[in-house]
Amino acid sequence: xxxxxxxxxxxxxxxxxxxxxxxxxxxxxxxxxxxxxxxxxxxxxxxxxxxxxxxxxxxxxxxxxxxxxxxxxxxxxxxxxxxx
Amino acid sequence: xxxxxxxxxxxxxxxxxxxxxxxxxxxxxxxxxxxxxxxxxxxxxxxxxxxxxxxxxxxxxxxxxxxxxxxxxxxxxxxxxxxxxxxxxxxxxxxxxxxxxxxxxxxxxxxxxxxxx
Amino acid sequence: xxxxxxxxxxxxxxxxxxxxxxxxxxxxxxxxxxxxxxxxxxxxxxxxxxxxxxxxxxxxxxxxxxxxxxxxxxxxxxxxxxxxxxxxxxxxxxxxxxxxxxxxxxxxxxxxxxxxxxxxxxxxxxxxxx
Numbered sequence: 001x002x003x004x005x006x007x008x009x010x011x012x013x014x015x016x017x018x019x020x021x022x023x024x025x026x027x028x029x030x031x032x033x034x035x036x037x038x039x040x041x042x043x044x045x046x047x048x049x050x051x052x053x054x055x056x057x058x059x060x061x062x063x064x065x066x067x068x069x070x071x072x073x074x075x076x077x078x079x080x081x082x083x084x
Numbered sequence: 085x086x087x088x089x090x091x092x093x094x095x096x097x098x099x100x101x102x103x104x105x106x107x108x109x110x111x112x113x114x115x116x117x118x119x120x121x122x123x124x125x126x127x128x129x130x131x132x133x134x135x136x137x138x139x140x141x142x143x144x145x146x147x148x149x150x151x152x153x154x155x156x157x158x159x160x161x162x163x164x165x166x167x168x169x170x171x172x173x174x175x176x177x178x179x180x181x182x183x184x185x186x187x188x189x190x191x192x193x194x195x196x197x198x199x200x201x
Numbered sequence: 202x203x204x205x206x207x208x209x210x211x212x213x214x215x216x217x218x219x220x221x222x223x224x225x226x227x228x229x230x231x232x233x234x235x236x237x238x239x240x241x242x243x244x245x246x247x248x249x250x251x252x253x254x255x256x257x258x259x260x261x262x263x264x265x266x267x268x269x270x271x272x273x274x275x276x277x278x279x280x281x282x283x284x285x286x287x288x289x290x291x292x293x294x295x296x297x298x299x300x301x302x303x304x305x306x307x308x309x310x311x312x313x314x315x316x317x318x319x320x321x322x323x324x325x326x327x328x329x330x331x
Contacts (some may be wrong), residue, residue, distance in 0.1 A: 002192060007330060008218070014093045014124050017164070017185035018192055029216040048223070049216075067227035074325050075202050075233075081091070081198045084209070084330025088320060095306060101209075101242050101331075108241070111313040116321055197320050199207075199330065 003077035006031040006043075011083040016040060018081070024073055026065070035059035046070065089115035089195035092126035096145060097136045100127055103144040105201025110147070110154060117171070119158035120151070121191055122180070125166040130176045148178045162188060203236045204228055207316065209283035211243035212261040213254075217329035218247050222264055224327060230258030237319040238265075240278040240308070243331055245288050248278040250305035257262055262305050269307040276308045277315045 001022050004015055007029040019025055019041050027034050032055060035045050046077040047064035050056045056064060065073075074080060090109045094102045112118045123132055129145055136143050151159055160181040166172070173179065183191065192198055204212055206225055211219025225235055240247055245316035252262045269276050278288060283304075284297070290310050306308060 002198075006330075007220070016161075018123075019159055020189045022191070044292055055240065060141055063213075067223045068231055068301070070224060071228045071231050074228075074327060077325075078193075078325055079196065079198055079327055081192060081329035082207075082330055083093075084200070084328075090316075100285065104242055107281065108316065112317050112320070115314070127308050153269055197323075197326050199320065199326065200330070 001077050003051070003073050003080045005080065005082045006034065007082075007084045009034050011046070012039075014080070015083040024077065026070060026073065028070075042071075043079075044073075062063040085118040088112050088118045089191060089198045090118060090120045091192075091198060091200045092120060092122045092129060092167045093200065095125040096134065097139070097141045101201060102126075103142065105142070106144050106147060108199065108201065109151075109156065111156040113151075116120050118156050119160070119191070120156060122164070122165070122187060123163035123164055123188065127161045127169060127171065130161060130178070130180065131171065131179045132145070132175060134177075145177055156184050160188075160191065165187065202226075202233045202246070202324045203322065204233055204317070205319040205326045205327040206238045207326065208238065208240045208244035208247060209242040210329065211246040212252065214274040215243065215331040217244060217331055218261045218265070219259070221266065221327075222261070225268060225274075235272070235274055236268075236323045237315065238276045239240050239275055239316040240276070241282055241313075241316065241321060243282075243286065245278040245282045245286055248283070248288050248305050248308035248310075249303055250277075251303050256283075266305060266307040274307075277310050277311045280306070280310045280312055281318070283310050 011056045025043045032049045034047045163182040208221045212218045290304040291302045
């Protein structure tokens with residue numbers, strides 16, 4: 001299982017086809033803005049980045065996580081792919 | 085399991101990052117079993133007959149033809165990216181494997197580590 | 202878990218440094234080891250000792266310095282990226298005849314081999330791009 005990180009909206013196009021069933025995807029930085037759009041897979045978002053942008057209550061199904069959660073997800077994954 | 089997959093997704097010459105990604109691949113190949121996958125705008129690094137010198141850029145892509153000598157024997161690109169840019173094999177600097185999305189996902193899974201540039 | 206953290210984005214023109222610092226702190230607090238923090242591409246600007254942001258804004262270079270000091274972190278800035286962007290230590294400044302050096306304490310200038318070595322030996326690689 002791969003953990004993917006996406007840090008800006010334009011990076012979604014890079015990794016759209018590369019996220020496999022069962023992989024996890026975390027939005028961070030400007031990437032949290034993707035939580036406002038329909039997405040082809042479930043995502044998590046860094047809570048601080050969503051709060052910074054006034055979006056914490058606006059990201060629908062997207063689960064907000066802390067950096068400690070992100071560290072746990074890193075450990076649980078086989079590897080991490082960063083898209084930027 | 086092979087060691088490091090380098091994924092190149094940026095176009096050449098607009099900024100130095102694509103060249104620095106290639107430098108990292110060369111360094112990686114000295115220590116580990118590496119492969120490279122070009123996706124999205126990254127396939128544009130493979131376009132042949134580039135002439136960046138006139139703009140003052142180094143033509144680091146000439147180094148692609150030496151990748152096999154560096155032990156990078158698996159070189160591939162996204163078929164859908166080639167199609168998107170209307171590129172065919174004859175347009176490219178070196179022969180590359182072309183992969184569909186399933187195969188690209190398999191490549192990501194096959195390597196111990198993935199470095200994206 | 203041993204983690205390599207790659208930082209590819211410059212302070213202020215990217216959020217890479219902020220995210221990487223937050224992640225590093227969380228990883229350390231969770232009991233993991235940061236094998237190395239490697240600064241590449243514009244990320245090397247984090248090592249610029251001359252950065253002087255306003256008092257009411259974060260000083261990312263100082264934040265990295267403090268984290269490195271508090272937790273004995275190995276922070277490496279890639280020499281090729283540094284030289285291109287004018288981040289030099291005393292040795293490189295002398296080698297290239299520059300009037301000053303500007304690398305911040307806590308950072309070492311070294312080669313890409315340090316990133317590859319850490320990539321191979323880390324359990325996970327966490328990259329904060331620009």
